[in-house]
Amino acid sequence: MLNYDLVVVGGGPAGMAAALKAKENGIDSIIVLERAETLGGILEQCIHTGFGLHYFGEELSGPEYAGRFMKMLEGTDIDVKVDTMVLDVADDNVVTAVNKKDGLLKIQAKAVVLAMGCRERPRGALSIAGSRCSGIMTAGTAQKYVNIDGYMPGHEVVILGSGDIGLIMARRMTLEGAKVKMVCELMPYSGGLTRNIVQCLDDFGIPLKLSCTVVATHGKDRLEGVTIAKVDERLQPIPGTEEYVSCDTLMLSVGLIPENELSKNSGLQLDNITNGPRVDEYRETEHAGVFACGNVLQVHDLVDYVTEESQIAGLGAAKFIKGEKVTGECVYTKGINGVRYIVPQRINHDTDADVKLYFRVGAVFNNAKIIVECDGKEILSKKKVKLCPGEMEYVTLKQSVIKELPVNAEITVRVEA
């Protein structure tokens, strides 16, 4: 059995930031376990720019952003094992992992940071009629084919879902000479950032069809076309609006799911909305000493926010290991009236700092107000020109305000349109 103060599961932006922050805060023995051949996680295939505007104040590509953290890691004595798959995180914080070189590894940790990221919602989750011909893939898979493996997965493309990966791939495929016929979006609004709609679709004249979905795929060996249809307010296809679109590739960008198999196996309850563990203000889960951050906790729009959150978790883990972390009676958070969820779900009543509450709204709001209340009393409010589901929002609760709240109180956040 190996012994480490901190084991970090996952070497993407979340894991690297958490490990570095713990190191900065005096933790000596840290190991990062990464499933892939290199650190960096999904950033390695995100070759477009737009990363780091908040954190570094520069516009970097994904590999450049990851590269900066890899450099910082190299400058420390943090151990890294790549090609290493974590199989289990047990109650007593024993992490079981496996790789080709060491075989089976058992590591006793004082604290664990879960930073496994997320994966794409697959075709099977959509129940689109059609055979299992080739040419149907998630946008992220296509992104790996083009950007890492260096080959084109198709020539005539339809993209279902207007999340950022779908939009980015519309531009990427066009630049490489493919014809992207359209992006279909089930909702009446896009789930992607406005700047991506402008730069990835409008620049290339690619139509974005809102309230529209793919109802069938055609082709036996290779995809030959899809049938699209408009949907009603209940998101059901409207009969008579079907249209055939020929294509050899269908890319799906229909949502991301936090990759929480390890968390679930270790008995952690997941939040129904975020599909991530329920955490306190330092991102400690319901298991003492087990922290979670990045896309495994909640899907983020920007890696900069992943870094910020992971530094909170890394600091929390360091405090836990040193016996300095506040743990006790809590107040609880809840999103209502247009606010879908809040992270963190609970805040230690005697917390030692201000706490940012992160959330997403369920629809588009213009000139709205975010109102934070407790026991019917307004704690704070914040005006917003625009709120949309694609952008994560936050409000900051002062430590002094939290201290004044009754123990076990419920803090609600809502939108007033």
Added chain:
Amino acid sequence: MENRELVCVACPLGCPITVTFDADGNVATITGNTCKRGDAYARTEVTNPTRMLTTTVKVEGGKSYVVPVKSANPIPKGMMMECMKVINEASVKAPVNIGDVVIENILGTGVDIIATNYAD
């Protein structure tokens, strides 16, 4: 000259901006933006729109098939596809480091194409 309707991409707010022109085709007014950056974006967008170009270049003699690259600065929007042709005909010998210049002064734009990852 007709008005131009734009959506600002300077930040996630996405302000709708209207640009009007005078008789000589120069920018007369810019409205709808809520900050200075929106004004600057709209001016460039109607005079000489530029974009960052990111793609990959073939790697020879290494483990990696391709290495990601970007334009060191934004290039004229209308030249993106032409630049892609040049980049797709190029290749680079492993090993490659972040920041290595892969193509100098692409198509006389004064902008270099540089590697954004390591490749060996």
